[in-house]
Amino acid sequence: MGARSSGTAIRKDGLRNADGWLREDLSSSARIAVQHFVNRIDGNSIIEQIVGFENGPQALIGAVIETLEEDSHQGVDQPTTRPSIWQISDDKKVYVLDQALQSAHTSGDGTYVLMKVIKPFVDGLLARGTEEYMRVARKFLQLCSDMCILQRKGHTYHVTSVAFTPDCKCAFSGSGDKTIRIWDAATGQGVRETLRGQEYRILSVAVSSDGQRIISGSDDSTVRIWDAQTGQEVAPSPLRGDTYLSSVAISPDGSRIIAGSADGTIHxxxxxxxxxxxxxxxxxxxxxxxxxxxxxxxVIPKMTGHASSVWSVAISLNGSKIVSGSADETVRIWDEKTGQQVGEPLRGHTDWVNSVVFSPDGRRIVCGSDDRTIRIWDVETGKQVGKPLKGHIGPVYSVQISSDGKLIASGSDDETINSKSWPRQTCQSYTLASSSSTSSPNLLAALDLVDGANDERNAQSSKASFSGVSVVPL
Incomplete structure (x- = not known):
């Protein structure tokens, strides 16, 4: 049966588009077909027709996931006043999933869903099913592993900055609601007490390399130091600047705390x-x-090239490269020794790039943007890796990667932290890189943090970054 005749046949069942199949029409029809299936209306023939189209399996898997999300508030065992996809039999689950997964090209197509919505749907198939049931369930979970996120809610204002503990067990988030929250990176649950004490917005958080101290910078012109275990502020906190302290960092040996300020200075x-x-x-x-x-x-030479403010900078772990993200919607890579740009600008974001970070092995760059997406880039080729990660409904202010390279955390204007799976120190002198929102599109500064020997050569004009929150497996 051809696409047109099949489309007409389906339309007689209440579905759309007799004149040809656009992807949007196919997706809409798949959603209606799944609803028919859930409502115990014979929809098998319709589902089989849909998956006969090139994009049919993808449309069907999207419809199944969307229906799971819509019905998830009812749960698996809770009574319901209307039919729910959660109440269908194991036989029906296997049938619809097998149909949706029959194409080798089925993918999530940039959709991101909560793991807590996906896994319970097939838990029964894995626990008590036949080999065939388990095969279908595992295939569904494998597909969803590239789509699932843990979403953390709790802040009441923008999440401006995120950080991981070195053991990757916890994530920290700083917010405009003046608090720092601590989350279990595996489950997304809040752990320990919320840290309170800043008088205004928290703009940046950092964690010491031993995981014992949390550092925060704020609109209240202070940097505060917190005990990561007790949540108590500890001496010599607070450290005071002259105005807003918009970015903080702590040296690998924990001996120095650095902050960038709204008055253009670094402390x-x-x-x-x-x-x-x-x-x-x-x-x-x-x-x-x-x-x-x-x-x-x-000492790092001044770096010039961005056409607008630089919002974020990061240095690779081996110190050979620097990455910058800008309001000009590009990401640029620089050679730390020469200050020269490496390759072409990385283009793909459609709005300001607010936060950039290197993966621990230096092979990938992750960046978050006002366009609400997170993108991953290959450092060697300059090519984007996979599709943009979607899930936030507001600008992404901050991204961070766990030290084992398996999780990406992101913070957003939408007041959430998300995390997603991504299939895959003791010196006493360091280089400091900074960026500023000055109109001059330049970068960096360098100094010896031990004795300040290079301090006069260190404050080159730059452009900088502001951080926010979400978590994603790498």
């Missing part, structure tokens, strides 16, 4: 005593929105 404190190691570094003409530290001691 460096001794983490034990709270005393300034050197006078504020000057040179930026506007907010310093991002700071990053490497283990090198070389």
């Amino acid at each position: 460096v404190w001794d983490a034990e005593t709270g005393k300034r190691v050197i006078p504020p570094l000057k040179g930026h003409e506007d907010y310093v929105r991002s700071v990053a530290i490497s283990r090198g001691t070389e």
Whole structure:
């Protein structure tokens, strides 16, 4: 049966489009077919016709997942006043999933769903099913593994920054609601008490390399230090600047705390005593929105190339490359020694790039944007890896990767933190990189954080970053 005659036949059952199949029409018809199936109307023949089209299996899997989400509030065992996909028999589950998964090209097509919605639907098939039932259930979960996120809700205002503990067990989020929350990275559940004490918005959070201290920077012109286990503020907190402190970092050995400020300066404190190691570094003409530290001691040349403000910078773990994200919607890679741009700008985002980070092995760059997506790039080829990660309904302000390279966390204007699976230190001198929102599209600064030897050469004009929250397996 051809596409047109099949479309006409389906239309007699109440589905759309007798004149040809657009993808949107196919998706709409698949949703209606699944509803017929759930409502115990004979929809088998319709489903079989839909999967006969090139994009049919993909449309059907999308319809199944959408229906699961819509009906998920009823749960598997709760009584319902209307038919629910959660109440259909194991035989029917296997039938509809097998139909949807019969194409080798079936994918989530950029859709992201909650794992807590997906896994319970097939738990019974895995626990008590036949080999065939288990095969279909495993295939469904394998498909969904590239689509599932853990979503953390709890903040009452924008999530501006996220960070992981070194053991990858917990994620931290800082928010405009003046709090820091701690989450179990595996389950998405809140753990320990909410950290309170900042008087205004928290703009940035960082975690020490031993996982014992959390650092936060705020609109209240302070950096605060928290005990990660007790949630209590600890000495020498608070460290005071002259105005908003929009980005914070802590050296790998935990001895230095660095903050970028709204007045264009960078502050460096001794983490034990709270005393300034050197006078504020000057040179930026506007907010310093991002700071990053490497283990090198070389002075980095000024980097120029972005056409608008640089919102975020990061340094690869081996210190060889720097990445920057900008309001010009591009991501750029730089050679740390020469200051030269490496390759062409990475293009794909359709709005400001707010946050950038290297994977631990330095092979991937993850970035979050005002376009509500997270994108992953191959450093060597400059090509985008896979499809954009979607799930936030607001701008993505911050992204972070766990130290084992398996999770991506993101924070957003939508007040949530998401996490997704991504299939796959003790020196005393470091290099500091910073960026600013000055109109000059330049980057970086470098200094020896131990003795401040290069402080006069360090505050080159740059453009910077502001961070936000979501979690994603890498």
